[in-house]
Amino acid sequence: MYGEELPAIVKERLDRELNSIISNGYAVMYIIAQKLVWKSNEDGYLVGSRGSVGSSFAATMSGITEVNPLQAHYRCPNCKYSDFDSPEVKAFSGRSGCDMPDKICPVCGEKLVKDGFDIPFETFLGFKGNKEPDIDLNFSGEYQSKAHAYCEVIFGYGQTFRAGTIGTLADKTAFGYIKNYYEERGIHKRNCEIDRIVQGCVGVRRTTGQHPGGIVVLPVGEEINTFTPVQHPANDMTTATVTTHFDYHSIDHNLLKLDILGHDDPTMIRMLQDLTGIDPVTIPLDDEAVMSLFKNTSALGVTPEDIGGIPLGCLGIPEFGTEFAMQMVIDAKPQEFSDLIRISGLSHGTDVWLGNAQTLIEQGLATISTAICTRDDIMIYLIQMGLDSEQSFTIMESVRKGKGLKEEWKEEMRAHDVPEWYIDSCLKIKYMFPKAHAAAYVMMAWRIAYCKVYYPLAYYAAYFSIRATGFNYEIMCQGRERLTYFQKDYERRKDSLSKKEQDVYRDMKIVQEMYARGFDFTPIDIYRAKPDRFQIIDGKLMPALNTIDGMGDNAAIAVAEAAKDGKFLSRDDFRQRTKATKTVIDLMGDLGLLGDMPESNQLSLFDFA
Template sequence: AMEVVITNTNKIADMIEKISPVRPDKCPPVIEDSDKTLREICYNKAHSMYGPNLPKQVEQRLEHELHSIITNGFAVMYIIAQKLVWKSNEDGYLVGSRGSVGSSFVATMAGITEVNPLAAHYYCTNCFYSDFESEEVRKYAGSSGCDMPDKNCPVCGQPLSKDGHDIPFETFLGFNGDKEPDIDLNFSGEYQSKAHDYTEVIFGEGHTFRAGTIGTLADKTAYGYVLKYNEERGTHKRRAEIDRIASGCVGVRRTTGQHPGGIIVLPHGEKIYSFTPVQRPANDMTTKTITTHFDYHSIDHNLLKLDILGHDDPTMIRMLEDLTGVDAKTIRLDEQKVLSLFDNLSALGIRPEDIGGCDLGCLGIPEFGTDFVMQMLRDTKPKTFSDLVRISGLSHGTDVWLNNAQTLIAEGKCTLSTAICTRDDIMTYLINEGVDSGHSFKIMESVRKGKGLTQEMEEEMLANNIPEWYIWSCKRIKYMFPKAHAAAYVMMAFRIAYFKVYYPLAYYAAYFSIRASAFNYELMCLGRERLEYYMADYKRRSNELTKKEQDVLKDMRVVQEMYARGFDFMPIDIYKAKAHHFQIVGDNKLMPSLSTIDGLGDKAADAVVEAVAEGPFLSRDDFRSRCKVSSTVVDLMADLGLLGDLPISNQISLMDFLK
C-alpha cells in the first residue's frame, strides 16, 4: 500500500515537468525607440516652459523619473498614453487623468496629464526666469502654485506663470521606481470609442482586445437555483443541506462581460491564444467587439491593459468651449469669483431663500454638488484651490473625514491644511518630520490601504515626535485618495464652475444636456411656480422617494437656481429642437432637448430629428407613424402644446378637399 499510494505517485509526479495554465512571462508591446522618444518629448516641453538652461529642480526630477521609467521598461506605456491624449486633444477634446499618474513630472512633460507635480514655483515664458526657492515661494510648500500672489518677472517685467502642486513621484512608481504603473485616463464619453479604435491604429488590426470580465453567481441566486432544482424534482432537503449545495455554486461563472474602458494589447509575434481564449461578450455573435475570455486580472501580469475610460467632464468642457469660444486651458485657477462659489452665493447674485435655503453656489459642479460635500465646505470654509484639492481628497476617502478629520478640526487639533487629506500628505509630512524616506513610504502605503500601523511603525513615529492625534487619524483610515487624482478632478470642476459664473446660459445648457440624469420637461420647464410646487411635494416625501425621483429632485435644484438667476425655458419647437442637447435661444432662454419629454427615449428623439429633416408633419397621426412614438407620448406632447395646431389625422371632408 505504501508503494502504491505514496512512493509510486511521488515518482510519477517527479517525472512531470512543471506547467502553468497561463503564461508566466510579461509580454509588453514594443514601440521602437520609445525610451528615446519619451526623453525627447519631455525635454522639448521642459525647454519650452523653463528655457534652454533648466532649473535644477526641473532637471533633477526629470532625470530621476526618466531613469526609473526607462530602466524598468515602462517607457512604452508613457508613449502609448501620450499618443492617445495628443490625438484626443488634436480632435478637440481635453483628457482628464485619474489615479496617481499626475504624480509623475514625465507624464506632465509628455502631455499625459495637466497636473504639474513640482513644488509651487514661478516661471517666466518670456525670459525663462524661475523661482523655486525664495522665502515667498517656500511659504506655499505642500500647496498649489496657483494660490501664490500674482507677480511680474524681476528680469523682463512680464507677468509670471504660477504652477506646481507639490506631489512626490513615489506615489506613482514606488520608492525604487519599480511599482507597476497604472495610467488611467478619462476621455470624453463621446470620444471614448474613437480612442479605443485609435489603439488599433497604433498597434495594428488584431492586436487589441476589450478586457473581459466574468460575472459570477451570487449567494441569493445560487440559493434560488437549488430551491428550484429540488422543486422541479419533487425532492425535499433540509435548510443546512440547501445552504451547503448553494455555497458550492457561489462564485461559479454565470456570464461574461467587458470592462468599461480596458483594452488588452497583444505584442507583435505573439498569438492571443497562448494567453487567453477570446470571445464575443455574453456570446452575442452580432457584436463586433472581441473580449478576452479570461478575466483581465488573470492575465494582467502578462499583457498590458490600457484604461481608456469615458467621463462627462471632458464632454461638458468641449460643449462649453463650443458655445462660448473660450479655451478652458486659459482659465485661471485662482479666480476669486469662482472660488467664492464654494463659500457663498455672491457670484451668482441670488440669496439662499431663492434656492430652498442652499447657501453655496456649487450646485451642479462636479465633485462638489452633493449635500455631503457641501456640508464639508461649510465646515472647512475653503479659500484657495489647494483647499479644494484637500476637500476632494477627504470626500473620496473612506473614514478620512467622518469620525476623523472632521472631529480633529472641530476640536482644534488640526486645520484643513494640516489634516491628513490625501495619501501623499502622509509621506511628505513624515519625511519633513525626520522619519526615514523608505519607512515613510511604507507607512503611507499601509495606511492608504486600510491596514493601519504596525507596532514598529507607531514606535518610529512617536520617536520622531509625531503628534498622538496624527497617529490616531492614521489608524482610522480605510482608503485614501491620491493627491494627483484630486488635483486633476478639481481642475476640471473649477473650469466648469468658471463657466457657471461668467457664461451661465452656456453652463446650464451643457449641464442639462450632459450631466442631468432625470430632466423632465413637464415638471421643470413650465415655469418656476410649477417647479417649486413639485419640489415641495418631493421634499415632503423625501424618505420614500425612488432612485429616479431622487435624481429628478437633484436636477430640479439646478433648474430652480437657473430660474432664480433670471433665466427661463423656451417651449420646445419640434422643428428646431435637438435630440439630446439644449440650445441657447435669445438673450436669456434655453430650448430643452426632445429627449426631456417623458416617455420619449433617446432613439425616439433621434427619430424625430430624422423625420423633421424629411419635411413638415401633416397631422399627429403622421408624426406618430414617421417618428415611431407611442400614442401616449403624442397625447402628452399635444397636452403640453408642443404639436401646435396639427390636426389629429390626415383625413379631411370631401367639401374641404373640393375647396
C-alpha cells in the first residue's frame, strides 16, 4: 500500500502500535483474528470489525479490519506516492479521506486512492497499553458456524469451548413465582411484602445458556477444570456443544475469549456480489448518488408522496433505515461520509443524541461536526484544547461508560476553555461507541446503499431474502393496490399491532418503494422457487417459498427438494411428498400457485367427457 520505503507518519504509527501490542503480549490475538478473517475472505465472505479494533493500524495491515485509522491522505496504488501534509489534506483533519476531492498522482498520472478515517490507536489499547483489548468480528450469519469450527482447527480438539452465560430471574417472573407460591398455600400477602421478596429474588440464577459468538480458548497443557467447570448448555446432553459453566465475564481475565459473531451485513453483501458480480471492496465511498439517499429520494427516481411521505431514500439501509435513525438523519443533515459515521455513533450511544446532541444542534451551540458523537471525539478534542493526553484518555473512558466527570476534571476542562455545553454533554452520556465501530458499520451500509441505487432488483432480492422478517406473499405480491389496502389497515391499527404485524408493516414500506420504482414480482413457480432466497427472473422478483404464510423454513426446503424429483401429480401427491399442511396447500391453491393440479391421483371418467 505504501511501498518499500514507508512514509515517516506510517512508520511511526506502526512502530508505536507494534511496540505496545508486542510488549503487552497481545500479538497472539492479532494472529488468531488474522487467521479467522483470512479464512472467511478466502471462502468468499467479508468480515466486519466491531468495537475499537479498527483504530489499530496494525490490524488494518494484518487484514483484520478494513478501517484505515490513519489521518486522511492520498496514496497511489501504482507508484506508492503518498500525501499526508499538503494544505488540502490538512483541511480534512478529523474527517474521512474518502470525502476529499479526486486527485491524479503527480508522479505517474494514476488516480489516487483517498484513504484514512483519522482514529487514534489509544482508543484500543490506551496510551501505555494498559487497556485490555477485545477483538470482536462480525462474520456472515451463514458462515459463523464454520468460523467457530475453524477455531478448533487452529487450536486443536478440546482446546476451545463456547462461552457460557447465566440466565437470571427477571422481576416479573419472580413476581409470578412468589404470587403462585402463596396462592397455592392459601396464604395472603400484601403487595408491598411480595415486592420486598421479589427484590431478593431478582438476579438469582435461573438457567445457563451460551454466548451467541463467544469462544473461550484453553492454553495448551492446561486443564479446563482449573478455570471453570464445563457443561452442555441448559444440561441438554444431546447437543455436541460444550460451554463454560461460569459466566464468561467471570473468567475473561484468565482465558482468551474470541467474539465471533453472526451478522446480516456480510451475508447480504455476499448475495449482492453473487447477483451483480461487483467486488464490494471496489465500491467508491464518495458516490454522490448514494450520498443523496441521506438527503432526499431523487436517486430512487421517486417522490416522497410515492412512498408514503418518507422524505429520504435510506429506508432499508442498515444503521439508517429505521424511523428513529431517519429522523436523526433529517435533523443532522449529513453532507459527506464523515457525517454518516458521526450519525452512526450517535444512534448507537445511550443519551448521546436525544436530549443531548440533538438539543445542542437545534440551539445552534453545536453542529454534527462539533457535537460529541463517538468516544474518540472526547479525547481528540480535549488534547486539542491543551489537556494532558493521558488525562484526556481517562476522561473519555469515564464518560463513555456513563461514569461522568470528577470535579477536578471539570476544573481542568474549564481552565483550558472547554465550553460549559461540552461539559454538560459529557455528564449526560451513559454509553458511547468507538469511531472505528461506526466507520466499519457505515462502510458495510454504504455498499448496500450503492446497490440500492445502481442494482435495485439485486438490492431488493437480497433485502427480502436476508433482512425481511415479516414478508408475506399473499399481502405483498398481488399488486400495488392490494398492498395499499393492507397498508391503510395496518396504519389505522398502528398502536395495537402485534410483533409479527409490526414486522409485516415495516417490510410493506420497502415493497411499496420497490413498486414505486417500477419493479414487480413474478408469481412463485414451485419448481423454480428457492426455499429462502428471492430470485431475479426476467426483470422481476420471484419470492422465496418461505414467504407463503404458514410455510416455515423446513417446510420450504421440503417443497424445494420434492420438486427436484419431478412434477407433482396432484395435491395429494404434493401433500405426501412435501409433508405440507392442508392449510398451506389450500392457501397455495387459492393463490394460484398449484396451477390446475387435481385434488387426487385418481382419474374420473367425467374428466374425459
